[in-house]
Amino acid sequence: MLDSPHSGRDYPADFDYGCFLNDLRKAEDSYVDEIFDKAPALGVPLLCARIPRVYIDVNRNITDIDPLLLDTPWQGPIAPSNRSAAGFGLVHRLVRPGTPVYRRKLSQEEIQKRIDRYYTPYHSVLSALLDDAVFLFGCALHLNLHSMPSCGGARAADIVLGDRDGTTCGRDYLYMVRDNLIRMGYRVALNDPYKGMEILRRHSAPRKGRHSLQIEISKHLYMNEKTLEKTENFIRLKSDMTDFIARCITDLQTQQTFPLAAD
Numbered sequence: 001m002l003d004s005p006h007s008g009r010d011y012p013a014d015f016d017y018g019c020f021l022n023d024l025r026k027a028e029d030s031y032v033d034e035i036f037d038k039a040p041a042l043g044v045p046l047l048c049a050r051i052p053r054v055y056i057d058v059n060r061n062i063t064d065i066d067p068l069l070l071d072t073p074w075q076g077p078i079a080p081s082n083r084s085a086a087g088f089g090l091v092h093r094l095v096r097p098g099t100p101v102y103r104r105k106l107s108q109e110e111i112q113k114r115i116d117r118y119y120t121p122y123h124s125v126l127s128a129l130l131d132d133a134v135f136l137f138g139c140a141l142h143l144n145l146h147s148m149p150s151c152g153g154a155r156a157a158d159i160v161l162g163d164r165d166g167t168t169c170g171r172d173y174l175y176m177v178r179d180n181l182i183r184m185g186y187r188v189a190l191n192d193p194y195k196g197m198e199i200l201r202r203h204s205a206p207r208k209g210r211h212s213l214q215i216e217i218s219k220h221l222y223m224n225e226k227t228l229e230k231t232e233n234f235i236r237l238k239s240d241m242t243d244f245i246a247r248c249i250t251d252l253q254t255q256q257t258f259p260l261a262a263d
């Protein structure tokens with residue numbers, strides 16, 4: 001199954017941000033949901049967040065709450081990580097370094113509402129889809145979809161795979177994904193600079209047959225990062241990613257002893 005946690009662009013009416021919408025939109029993993037939208041026709045479920053990641057980031061720990069956002073101290077469990085310290089916790093304080101999202105403080109009630117309405121349901125549905133896969137097939141293969149700003153340079157990777165340093169999926173699954181991408185001509189890096197965050201941490205359990213892998217696609221492959229418009233290469237990339245999913249399915253169907261189920 002696939003999930004795209006950061007491609008949402010339905011900006012809720014109660015967001016009340018104090019920066020330019022265009023700056024918020026640059027934080028989206030733009031069009032990732034659309035790039036993979038042929039997967040369900042191949043039998044692969046695709047879960048997409050509709051809300052933008054700056055509103056509430058489902059790829060953060062639920063306690064990663066930034067005290068600087070709040071009008072009064074948080075009542076309840078709170079454990080701000082270095083992501084919160086940088087301004088990109090559960091609710092982002094900054095849209096990029098030095099540029100605040102809000103010109104106001106947020107109430108605990110407001111953040112709790114975002115958790116209850118969007119964060120918790122996203123994780124519940126994701127969990128249910130993985131449970132279904134384990135029930136039906138004995139294991140779940142999950143690809144957590146993202147896009148990344150292009151870092152530039154001739155040696156920069158097109159795609160970065162993340163398995164939190166070898167802890168979130170079996171080697172066979174990782175190598176199958178990596179090798180299919182390389183065969184299609186993409187330059188692939190592993191865990192550098194993106195290892196995977198809360199979604200992988202929370203939902204993966206390779207020893208129980210739950211294999212989660214993060215994929216970050218460089219935006220330069222399909223969009224103009226300044227204007228946020230798709231480039232003419234978008235169609236090719238989308239077709240490649242559909243083909244990539246199809247190749248993985250073929251690999252799984254032909255490899256009868258794929259050693260991925262729970263041990």
Ligand SMILES: [Zn+2]
Pocket residue numbers: 006029145146147
């Ligand atoms: Zn992302």
